[in-house]
Amino acid sequence: MFEVIYMKADYEPWWAFEGWEQHIVKKMTFEQEEEALQYLNKMLDEFRAKFPKEQVKGDKYWAFWSIKEQCYCESCEDDLQIYHGVIWNSLK
Template sequence: MLHEIFYIRSFDEPWWMLEGWQENIVSRKSFSNAGQAQKYFDREVQALSLRFTEQKRQGRSIAFWNPGDLAYCSNCEEDLQVYHGLLWLVNNKLVN
């Protein structure tokens, strides 16, 4: 099984995986072992928890943000909240 953990910076929580979500990937790590993936994921969660005050989980994906951390969305023509998220896929599917 291929475990992939993506760090995503976007206007949406990572689990939405809306069309074009790949354009928001900051980094990607691949693992053939679930244990190694879990250790990496836990370290990343701990590090991001120190940087951001808010978090929301859905399955094994998690979004982090600081209220008021906004960026201009040219498609929306307004400022939107920026989310930093971890997305865990196994064989290209969300892990719950």
């Protein structure tokens, strides 16, 4: 089984802070690796077209962002960057 996870948070997906699952926007599970990779590559292409910034960690984490998309953090009294994270997960 294979998963492609899309999360949106004020941190990159590889940090996986406690409670990161609450930031999942969409999770797709596939039996076949080929089908999962097609979905993953389509999603990555869409995010690359939409967001000017990208960072990759390993071969399973992608973060996309635009400097214009931020949220205000009351406790730290500062603006935080919003990241659109994609996670590839092989459940073999």
